[in-house]
Amino acid sequence: MFDLEMTEDQKLIHDTVASFAKGEIRPIARDCDESGEIPAGLAEKGFELGLVHSAIPEEQGGFGETRSAVTGAIVAEELGWGDLAIALHLLTPRLLVYPLLEAGTPPQIAQVLPPFALGHQVATAAVVEPRFDFDTTRFTTTAAAKDGGFVLNGAKCFVPLADESQTILVVAQLGDEPAAFLVPRRANGVVIGEREKNMGVKALATYEVGLENVVVPASARIGDAAAIARILNRSRIALGALALGMGRAAFDYARDYAKERKAFGVAIAQKQAIAFILAEMAIEIDASRLLLWEAAWMLDQGKEATRECVLAKRYASNACLKITDNAVQVLGGHGYVRDHPVELWLRNARGFTSFEGMAIV
Amino acid sequence: MIDFELSENIVKSREMIHMVGEQLMRPISREYDEREHEKPTEFLETMWKLSAGSSFGSDREADKKAAASGPRESNLASCVSIEELSWGDAGLYLSIPNPGLGGAAVLAAGTAEQKQRFLAPFKDGAPKWGAMAITEPHCGSDSAALQTTAVRDGDDWVLNGTKIYCTSGLMAAEKSDGFVVVWATVDKSAGRAGIKSFVVAAHTPGMKVIKVENKMGIRASDTAMIVFEDCRIPLDNILGSAEVQTGNEGFKGAMATFDATRPLVAASALGIGRAALDFAREALERAGVKIRYGAAQSTLTALERDFMEIESDLQAARLLTWRAAWMMDRGKRNNLEASMAKAKAGLAVTRVTQKAVEFLGPLGYSRKLLLEKWMRDAKINDIFEGTQQINMLIVARRILGYSSKELS
Numbered sequence: 131m132f133d134l135e136m137t138e139d140q141k142l143i144h145d146t147v148a149s150f151a152k153g154e155i156r157p158i159a160r161d162c163d164e165s166g167e168i169p170a171g172l173a174e175k176g177f178e179l180g181l182v183h184s185a186i187p188e189e190q191g192g193f194g195e196t197r198s199a200v201t202g203a204i205v206a207e208e209l210g211w212g213d214l215a216i217a218l219h220l221l222t223p224r225l226l227v228y229p230l231l232e233a234g235t236p237p238q239i240a241q242v243l244p245p246f247a248l249g250h251q252v253a254t255a256a257v258v259e260p261r262f263d264f265d266t267t268r269f270t271t272t273a274a275a276k277d278g279g280f281v282l283n284g285a286k287c288f289v290p291l292a293d294e295s296q297t298i299l300v301v302a303q304l305g306d307e308p309a310a311f312l313v314p315r316r317a318n319g320v321v322i323g324e325r326e327k328n329m330g331v332k333a334l335a336t337y338e339v340g341l342e343n344v345v346v347p348a349s350a351r352i353g354d355a356a357a358i359a360r361i362l363n364r365s366r367i368a369l370g371a372l373a374l375g376m377g378r379a380a381f382d383y384a385r386d387y388a389k390e391r392k393a394f395g396v397a398i399a400q401k402q403a404i405a406f407i408l409a410e411m412a413i414e415i416d417a418s419r420l421l422l423w424e425a426a427w428m429l430d431q432g433k434e435a436t437r438e439c440v441l442a443k444r445y446a447s448n449a450c451l452k453i454t455d456n457a458v459q460v461l462g463g464h465g466y467v468r469d470h471p472v473e474l475w476l477r478n479a480r481g482f483t484s485f486e487g488m489a490i491v
Numbered sequence: 492m493i494d495f496e497l498s499e500n501i502v503k504s505r506e507m508i509h510m511v512g513e514q515l516m517r518p519i520s521r522e523y524d525e526r527e528h529e530k531p532t533e534f535l536e537t538m539w540k541l542s543a544g545s546s547f548g549s550d551r552e553a554d555k556k557a558a559a560s561g562p563r564e565s566n567l568a569s570c571v572s573i574e575e576l577s578w579g580d581a582g583l584y585l586s587i588p589n590p591g592l593g594g595a596a597v598l599a600a601g602t603a604e605q606k607q608r609f610l611a612p613f614k615d616g617a618p619k620w621g622a623m624a625i626t627e628p629h630c631g632s633d634s635a636a637l638q639t640t641a642v643r644d645g646d647d648w649v650l651n652g653t654k655i656y657c658t659s660g661l662m663a664a665e666k667s668d669g670f671v672v673v674w675a676t677v678d679k680s681a682g683r684a685g686i687k688s689f690v691v692a693a694h695t696p697g698m699k700v701i702k703v704e705n706k707m708g709i710r711a712s713d714t715a716m717i718v719f720e721d722c723r724i725p726l727d728n729i730l731g732s733a734e735v736q737t738g739n740e741g742f743k744g745a746m747a748t749f750d751a752t753r754p755l756v757a758a759s760a761l762g763i764g765r766a767a768l769d770f771a772r773e774a775l776e777r778a779g780v781k782i783r784y785g786a787a788q789s790t791l792t793a794l795e796r797d798f799m800e801i802e803s804d805l806q807a808a809r810l811l812t813w814r815a816a817w818m819m820d821r822g823k824r825n826n827l828e829a830s831m832a833k834a835k836a837g838l839a840v841t842r843v844t845q846k847a848v849e850f851l852g853p854l855g856y857s858r859k860l861l862l863e864k865w866m867r868d869a870k871i872n873d874i875f876e877g878t879q880q881i882n883m884l885i886v887a888r889r890i891l892g893y894s895s896k897e898l899s
Contacts, residue, residue, distance in 0.1 A: 132501075132567055133494045134814055140493075200493050265787030362785075389891060400898050405887035406880075412890045413831045416814075417807035424495045424810060440784040441803040483788060 134423075136204065144204050150179055151212030159213035162333035163474055168219050176220035177250040181205070182227060190239060191247030197231060199364060199426035202491025203371040207419070210375025214478045215333035217372055222290050224490040226253035226299050229310060229361050232489070233353025242297065242312065255299040256286035256313075256339050257365075257487025266308070266362055266486055271341060273302040273309055280304070280311060280351065282319075282344040288485065292337035293322050299352070300341065301487065307355035311346050319344040330477035360429070363439040364489040367426045370446035371491065373482050374418045377450040380457035380475045381411040387470075388460055404460060411453045418446035426491070447482030454479040501568050508572050511541070512579025517861075520580040523711040524864050528703060530662075531583065531711065538587045539618035566751070566816035570758035574809075577762025581868040582711030584759065589613065591659055592752055592876075593621030593672040596688055599748040600730040609670055609690055619693075622663035623672045623748075624654035624717055631656075632881040634674065635683040635742065639719060641675040643733075646726055648689060650675055650697070650719040656875070660715025661700050669693050671717065672730070681735045683742035690728045697722030708867030753829040753876055754815040757836035760872035761812060764805045764840040767847040767865045771798075774851060794850065801843040808836040827889040834882035837873035844869040 136144060154175060162168050177183070186192025209217035227246050230239055245251050259270055271284025282302055292298060298320070300313045313320060323338035353361075385408050388399035398404045421442040428435035454476040458465035465472045497505070515534055523531050576584040590597065590613050597609050613619055630636040639652025650673060654660075663669040671691045678685035691698055702716040726733075772782070775794075782798050783791070791799075811832040818825035844866040848855035855862050873879050888898050 131494060131496065131498045131562060131564070132813060132817055133492055133562075134817060135492065137492050263787060263789040265790070267785055267787065359785075385890065399887075399891050400893065402884070402887075402898075405891065405893075405898055406883050408890060409834075409883045409887040412886060413811070413835055416828075416831060417811055417835065420810035420814065421803060421807055423493055424806075427493060427495050437784040441799055441806070444799060445803040445807065 134420075140201055140204055143201060144208060146179060147181075147205050147208040148211070150175070151208050155209070155212030155216050159216060159333075160468070160471060160474065162213070162216060164332075164468075166332050166335075168216055168333050172216065173220055173250045173252075181220060182223045182250070183247040185231060186227065186243050186247045187231075187239070190243040192243070197228070199367050199429040199491050200423055202364070203367050203374075203422050203426045206368050206371035206491055207375035207378070210372035211379045212375075213333070214372055214376050214475075214481075215331040217375075218290055218331065218334050218488070218490075221368075221488075221490040222295075223251055223253050225255035225290070225488065226295075226297055226312075228364065228489050228491075229255070229299055229352060229357075232361055232364070233310075233357030238312070238349070238352065251296070252291050252294040253297050253299075254289055254291050254295040255301070255487055255489070256289040256292070257301045258286065258288040258484070260285055260287040260338065264484075264486070269301060269303040269308055271300070271302040273304040273311065275304075276345070279345055279347045282311065282313065282341045282346065284341050286339040286341070287326065288328075288336050289339045290334055290336050292339050293325070293335070298339065300339075301358065302341075308358045309355070310352040310358055310361070312350045312352060313341075313344060313346055317344050317346070328481070330474070330479075330481050359436065361489045362487065363425075363429060363436055364491050365487050366439040366443035367422055367429065368488050368491040369482055369485050370418065370422045370425075370443040372488075373443075373447045373450035373479065374415065374422060376475055376478060377411070377418070377446075377453040378415050380450075380454045380472055381408070381415055383470070383472060384408065384411070384457040384460040387464075398460075407456050407460060411456060414449040414453060418442075418449045421445050443482075447479075450482060451476075451479045497567075497571065498564060501564065501571050504568065505571050505575055508575040509578070511538075512575055516576070516579030516583050520583065520861055521858075521864065523580075523583065524708075525710075527705065527710040528713070530586065534583065535586065535588055535618055542587065542589060563820045564817075566754065566819040567813060570754055570812055570816045573755055573758040574762040574765065577759040578766045579762075580711065581759055581763050581865075581871075582709040584762075585658060585709055585712035586662075588618035588620050588662070588667065588669075590619075590621035590669075591663070592623035592748075593663065593670055593690070595752045595755070596623055596672040596730060596748045597621075597690065599751050600688065605690070605727070605730065612668065617667065619667045619669040620659045620662035621669050621672070622657050622659045622715075623674075624657040624660065625674045626654065626656045628653060628655055632878055635686065637674055637676060637686065638679075639673065639675040640679070641677050641687065641689055641729075643677070643726070644723075647723040648726060648729065650689065650691065650722040650724065653716065653718050655716045656704070657715045657717055658712060658875070660717050661703055661713040664691075664693055664698055664700050664715065664717055667693060671698070673719065677733065678735050684735050686742050687733065688730045688748075689724060690730065691719075691722060691724050692728075695722055695724060707870065708864065709871050747826075749877060750815075750824075750826050750829045751819060753833040753882070754812050754819070754825075756872060756876040757808065757812040757815070757832040760836040760840035760869065761805065761809050763865050763869045763872070764801075764808070764836075764843040767844045767862060767869075768802060768805060770860075770862060771847040771850045774854075797846055798850070801839070801846050804835075804839040805843050808832065808839040811835050827886060830877070830882040830885040830889075833877055834879050834886060837879045837882075840869040841873045 183192040184195045185197040188194040273280045319342040321340035326336045425438035425442040457472040641648045676685040700715045704714040815828040815832040
């Protein structure tokens with residue numbers, strides 16, 4: 131039966147993460163963007179909230195809670211409201227943990243996951259490739275079967291925390307289909323490049339990663355092409371929900387500003403030119419959330435949902451770009467200076483068309 | 492629990508109504524678009540038999556009571572049904588005999604006795620129509636500026652004024668034993684507070700249809716201009732209290748009707764949009780063009796981008812509409828959400844149908860196909876029951892916490 135009410139559990143998770151985003155993330159977001167660094171202790175605090183280990187099975191030391199894409203979208207929205215770079219930083223362990231839960235074999239899970247249940251561990255995934263025609267249906271990074279294992283070759287970019295990670299989940303083309311592999315950071319042929327300099331999410335350390343004849347055993351392969359399709363769909367929900375949260379942040383800020391700022395004797399929000407921009411933001415935020423929840427719900431039901439996930443992510447990321455752009459516009463010159471956060475949100479928002487492979491819900 | 496599955500009851504009735512759309516509406520769709528002002532009598536008789544007694548809209552008290560006793564879904568069910576009927580044909584859907592928007596007003600603002608008196612006749616006998624008359628030649632969105640007057644004279648209210656753009660007005664006022672809900676002021680000096688709604692039974696002396704509009708679309712539905720000249724109705728035909736309250740309360744009550752009806756109009760928009768989108772998708776697939784959802788950005792064609800954009804716009808409008816209806820079913824106030832849904836759906840269906848015509852090129856423009864008709868039909872959803880802009884204004888006021896004085 132059609133229903134849009136969160137469960138009591140979801141409400142609790144929502145409230146906890148929302149207050150963490152408000153109390154711990156938002157206050158440091160600007161400093162992190164300027165310095166390019168996130169305080170070391172924050173990821174531990176995130177871990178204590180259960181962001182990573184709640185979904186790890188009890189046998190591996192986690193709470194064994196059912197992983198739900200809808201709940202994941204709720205969490206990502208709130209963290210995205212706090213700050214996109216910090217949200218991605220806190221959730222990077224999921225880049226390895228969640229695909230393993232989605233498609234890993236029991237031995238792979240038993241081998242890799244237990245440390246992630248004990249405390250904050252850095253891990254990452256290498257999906258995006260540095261080319262304009264990057265295509266998640268055909269990767270240029272290749273995997274070739276050799277001597278009972280695989281040899282990986284190619285270049286990846288926008289790999290978060292690659293330098294600090296012990297293990298990198300690498301997605302590569304294996305013949306006609308994409309495949310995922312667990313690659314140790316220290317394996318021969320893994321070349322971590324300089325830290326990337328991006329337009330936005332500057333607090334998040336991302337790297338180019340080169341793979342030069344990297345040899346991995348057969349047991350390093352995670353799932354099949356169908357599993358990767360599911361992982362990519364989860365990534366779409368995650369990125370869409372982060373965009374939604376950031377768009378909501380920009381809307382909140384622009385709305386409050388427009389009620390304070392006076393022009394021609396009244397608050398600028400009392401002028402239709404501004405009020406209608408804000409009304410459209412509100413509608414598009416709700417529309418994005420409903421599309422994302424519906425697509426996430428389909429994933430939770432085990433339904434094929436590629437179309438819905440693609441459309442929801444496109445919709446939410448386009449809406450986010452328009453909302454953050456309009457938020458800068460509502461603030462005018464004040465929106466362009468770095469004293470206010472809206473310029474940061476606009477810089478971040480442009481990234482969603484480039485980001486893929488963030489399967490953190 | 493967050494759940495997007497429609498109940499079995501809704502799915503079943505949707506299937507039935509879809510057949511009505513496919514078998515009874517589509518075959519006569521073009522004919523009654525071309526023969527404007529003629530009525531598909533046989534179709535209307537059939538629909539009257541199929542649906543007699545059912546009203547669209549919501550009984551607030553019943554919703555509140557029901558919400559306390561368990562989940563209810565009559566508003567959501569109405570939205571799904573209306574989408575399906577409008578998928579068949581929006582003009583024909585609007586012409587179906589039922590209490591219509593007048594009925595929604597009675598349900599939203601009437602007493603139990605009034606609901607019984609005005610709506611029970613719709614359960615049997617000959618087909619009947621209800622209608623709502625708000626707009627006047629000089630005022631549309633600014634309904635507080637209306638000039639039709641209601642003056643108390645002994646045991647009667649006496650109505651004087653001119654109403655335009657009254658959907659099914661001809662059928663409700665003169666061609667059946669239905670009724671017209673008329674908005675009028677009892678005290679011009681009181682502004683909004685003086686505005687009340689009145690039920691005028693069909694054939695009441697002094698009520699006269701003087702024009703039926705020629706329109707761009709929804710031609711199967713009659714849109715009437717009605718003049719009231721010393722039109723006398725009983726005292727107890729006023730909906731809500733006759734007292735002119737200070738402040739905005741009375742007007743707010745009248746406006747609450749729209750919280751119930753806007754999702755229904757949005758649902759109709761969805762049906763037209765889906766008709767156009769499905770048709771375009773099938774036509775493109777027959778021509779060998781398939782929309783590739785997971786394809787790389789750099790390889791998407793302009794057509795694929797446009798298609799995905801209108802498809803997700805329409806689905807967004809649908810979910811906003813269902814949310815507004817679901818909130819009513821749960822007894823939650825939905826003034827903001829109803830306007831969000833209406834603003835989004837009106838715009839979405841306008842763009843969806845215009846794009847679909849574009850996709851099909853010269854075929855889309857031809858009257859051989861229904862696509863051009865759907866584009867003409869669609870535009871009304873961006874206008875009636877509150878234009879896109881008036882709904883944006885309501886959304887803006889609500890999110891900013893402004894009164895109509897603070898943001899006009």
